[in-house]
Amino acid sequence: xxxxxxxxxxxxxxxxxxxxxxxxxxxxxxxxxxxxxxxxxxxxxxxxxxxxxxxxxxxxxxxxxxxxxxxxxxxxxxxxxxxxxxxxxxxxxxxxxxxxxxxxxxxxxxxxxxxxxxxxxxxxxxxxxxxxxxxxxxxxxxxxxxxxxxxxxxxxxxxxxxxxxxxxxxxxxxxxxxxxxxxxxxxxxxxxxxxxxxxxxxxxxxxxxxxxxxxxxxxxxxxxxxxxxxxxxxxxxxxxxxxxxxxxxxxxxxxxxxxxxxxxxxxxxxxxxxxxxxxxxxxxxxxxxxxxxxxxxxxxxxxxxxxxxxxxxxxxxxxxxxxxxxxxxxxxxxxxxxxxxxxxxxxxxxxxxxxxxxxxxxxxxxxxxxxxxxxxxxxxxxxxxxxxxxxxxxxxxxxxxxxxxxxxxxxxxxxxxxxxxxxxxxxxxxxxxxxxxxxx
Numbered sequence: 529x530x531x532x533x534x535x536x537x538x539x540x541x542x543x544x545x546x547x548x549x550x551x552x553x554x555x556x557x558x559x560x561x562x563x564x565x566x567x568x569x570x571x572x573x574x575x576x577x578x579x580x581x582x583x584x585x586x587x588x589x590x591x592x593x594x595x596x597x598x599x600x601x602x603x604x605x606x607x608x609x610x611x612x613x614x615x616x617x618x619x620x621x622x623x624x625x626x627x628x629x630x631x632x633x634x635x636x637x638x639x640x641x642x643x644x645x646x647x648x649x650x651x652x653x654x655x656x657x658x659x660x661x662x663x664x665x666x667x668x669x670x671x672x673x674x675x676x677x678x679x680x681x682x683x684x685x686x687x688x689x690x691x692x693x694x695x696x697x698x699x700x701x702x703x704x705x706x707x708x709x710x711x712x713x714x715x716x717x718x719x720x721x722x723x724x725x726x727x728x729x730x731x732x733x734x735x736x737x738x739x740x741x742x743x744x745x746x747x748x749x750x751x752x753x754x755x756x757x758x759x760x761x762x763x764x765x766x767x768x769x770x771x772x773x774x775x776x777x778x779x780x781x782x783x784x785x786x787x788x789x790x791x792x793x794x795x796x797x798x799x800x801x802x803x804x805x806x807x808x809x810x811x812x813x814x815x816x817x818x819x820x821x822x823x824x825x826x827x828x829x830x831x832x833x834x835x836x837x838x839x840x841x842x843x844x845x846x847x848x849x850x851x852x853x854x855x856x857x858x859x860x861x862x863x864x865x866x867x868x869x870x871x872x873x874x875x876x877x878x879x880x881x882x883x884x885x886x887x888x889x890x891x892x893x894x895x896x897x898x899x900x901x902x903x904x905x906x907x908x909x910x911x912x913x914x915x916x917x918x919x920x921x922x923x924x925x926x927x928x929x930x931x932x933x934x935x936x937x938x939x940x941x942x943x944x945x946x947x948x949x950x951x952x953x954x955x956x957x958x959x960x961x962x963x964x965x966x967x968x
Contacts, residue, residue, distance in 0.1 A: 564783035566697035568791030575795035578658020583747040588806025589818035593728025602752035617762035619936040625866020641867035647915040659849030710844035711801040720808035755919035756859040
């Protein structure tokens with residue numbers, strides 16, 4: 529362990545990979561774009577992790593295609609916020625956690641760090657349970673053992689980290705393509721009513737007036753716009769060795785924004801596909817109470833008339849859980865180093881994060897069984913949504929500050945739009961808390 533209180537200001541974010549990937553100075557714009565492509569897909573992983581599956585399946589089975597509009601709006605919010613996060617890292621050379629530590633008093637910075645750690649633990653919890661469910665469905669491994677097995681995926685991540693940042697990005701993209709392929713086939717098998725699908729992308733007022741719908745809608749938002757991703761993106765965009773000039777930074781911001789926006793549209797397809805399959809197969813058949821991943825797995829085959837549907841579902845779920853491992857590890861490292869000036873060995877950091885997630889998962893699985901574990905999955909996404917303002921507000925303040933950002937500070941329209949997005953998220957969270965406490 530290395531405490532670098534005095535000199536962390538000089539230590540770059542993710543120092544071992546900072547500016548490690550070359551960007552061609554000459555050549556076509558496409559070659560340059562490919563050099564920047566990668567971080568966006570690592571960020572997009574968080575937008576299709578097992579927590580999304582639980583909320584998407586519950587939303588699709590209960591309310592048909594109605595909540596597709598929530599997925600779309602959440603995704604557009606995510607595109608905007610991730611663009612700001614990438615811009616912050618490129619323009620300042622610091623990640624969001626480092627900026628918070630520099631700008632705020634120690635008690636405030638520690639408070640923000642604790643909130644962020646809770647969010648990462650909630651995300652990791654979703655990944656642990658999701659991976660364990662996939663292992664049970666595909667190989668018959670009991671859920672409790674599956675939860676414990678997920679502790680060992682730390683070895684895979686450490687192995688890949690030693691091979692360079694591009695190897696991590698490649699793994700993420702391959703796993704994302706696997707998920708997309710599996711759901712593409714299931715979409716064809718499910719034969720959704722495409723008119724209803726298109727109608728579902730139009731917002732419906734009952735989302736706000738129906739407490740059950742609102743609870744799942746906020747879960748979808750929490751599972752989509754993820755707080756740890758804002759910290760992650762502001763750091764990993766700095767793995768590219770771009771020119772440290774005004775023109776070089778401007779070009780880097782442009783390509784990084786394209787990268788994250790395209791990757792997040794890919795995530796939108798996968799999220800929407802999960803909900804569409806749930807709506808087309810379960811809601812249409814009158815099975816409106818399918819809220820658990822394992823129920824969805826067992827019901828897909830008989831309702832669609834082929835075991836292939838369930839196998840593809842299980843493979844995609846396992847790929848999703850493993851993908852989240854990569855980004856969870858990196859986000860945990862970035863947050864701890866940035867906020868606390870504390871650098872832990874990667875294996876130790878991963879173990880700490882894993883234990884924080886595994887302990888509640890083991891306890892709930894042992895006491896309440898599968899049902900309790902899957903309810904914990906949806907709750908973890910609501911926790912993420914409640915944490916969001918504490919990551920978004922500092923991001924908006926920093927990226928609007930001309931002293932910190934210079935010529936790259938947010939323009940007036942960006943400020944207005946991002947504060948509207950933040951206000952929507954905060955209002956929805958307050959409504960959810962009030963309804964949860966009052967029992968409505």
